[in-house]
Amino acid sequence: MKFSWMLTVLQNQPILQLRDFENKIEYIRNVVAQVMKDIFLLGRGELFLSFIDMADILMKQSPTSTTQHDINVAFRQAMIKIAMDHEELAKQFELTLSLPPVQSSGVSLKSKMTNSWKYVGMSHKVSWPLHVVLTPATLEKYSALFHFLLSLRRAQAYLQQCWATLMTIRTGAHCLQAVWQLRTHMGFLIDNLQYYVQVDVLETQFSQLLNRIKSTHDFEAVKVAHSDFVKTLQSQLFFTEPIRRCVYEILELCFSFSELIQTLRREEFVFSSKEQEAFHRISVDFRRQSSLLFRVLSAAKNHHSAPHIAQLLLRIDYNRYFTNLS
Structure with a gap:
């Protein structure tokens, strides 16, 4: 090597x-x-x-x-x-x-x-001497972070595929309007979550980690800096309940919506009664879960005085949409 x-x-x-x-x-x-x-x-x-x-x-x-x-x-x-x-x-x-x-x-x-x-x-x-920093417990935390980040990336990619599929449909306007509206709301929330994760959290915290690593020649200080980095990521990336459960519910709804849309590869957009029922359930559940996420994030911001959450809330509450829903 x-x-x-x-x-x-x-x-x-x-x-x-x-x-x-x-x-x-x-x-x-x-x-x-x-x-x-x-x-x-x-x-x-x-x-x-x-x-x-x-x-x-x-x-x-x-x-x-x-x-x-x-x-x-x-x-x-x-x-x-x-x-x-x-x-x-x-x-x-x-x-x-x-x-x-x-x-x-x-x-x-x-x-x-x-x-x-x-x-x-x-x-x-892990190779020597990094085993001192990257312990089995730390690697488990990294794996959990990876799973969450990959799930978020998949949701974003699937919703983009839905956009491409819906653009090919020319008829069925009565159903299509509601489908487009749900896809837009999902895409808006997921895109803002992705921006928050990548820019507000990962880039910021990683930059701080590198600065701490560069400013020391003490291996123990590197260990502490890395441990703080992982703890902060878990804290700011929704690893506490009920935020974690709420975010995963939203991701699952995005996956279900994408699966429903991708099965409808046909020119005329007409739901069967079973598909209409599934779409209605996804739509209602997404509205409820996204509103719940806004409320629990607002409560977390007020309780912990967290500026990173305040920034996320400012983005997702565009035109005070969730404030009015609450």
Whole structure:
């Protein structure tokens, strides 16, 4: 591996140049931090859009014994497609499927699973000396963050696909108006959540992490800075109840809406009675859940005096839409 080679070269020098050593250590720290952000935190958005496109059909099926291998093949292909930098380091990441355990009766729950996306996570093969910072517990937190961020990215991608599908429909205006309205409301909320996550939280916190790493040569201080970084991400990315549950309910409704629209690939947009019933249920549930999200975020902002939540509320409450609903 490149990093090991760099340190070996330094070790074999007759006289150790301290400045050269410090520069290489800082380079390693920054590159590792960047790759962690690119993979675990979806910093390379084009990589995961490509992966979603390649793996979506497979992942929308029940998991099999080969699913995990197959999605990692798709992930490597997506890396190649975008010419991923630091390829050797990126190879230490592997997608995982955290399937429920076998029941006490000995019957697997796989037969009840209809979508592998619900169980996807990310693991990382940690090399010395990063094992001190990236402990198993920390990697579990990163995997949970990855799952949430990938779910949000999928919702955004699916809604964009719905837009493309709806643009091809020429008739059925009576039903179409309500469908367009729901898709617009979903897209507005998801786009603003995505902006909040990527810009207000991830970019801001990652920049602060790099500054703290650069300002110290003490490994223990790096550990503390990284621990604070992960805790802040969990706090600001809806990992507390009831916000977490509410956000995931909204994402599931976006997935259900997308699935409904993508099955209607026909020129004339006419719902069957069953489809109309499903659409109505999704529409009512989305309105209720999005209004609930606004209320719980408002309560969290008032209770914790959180400026990041205040900024998100300002964006999603455009024209005081949710304020008037409440």
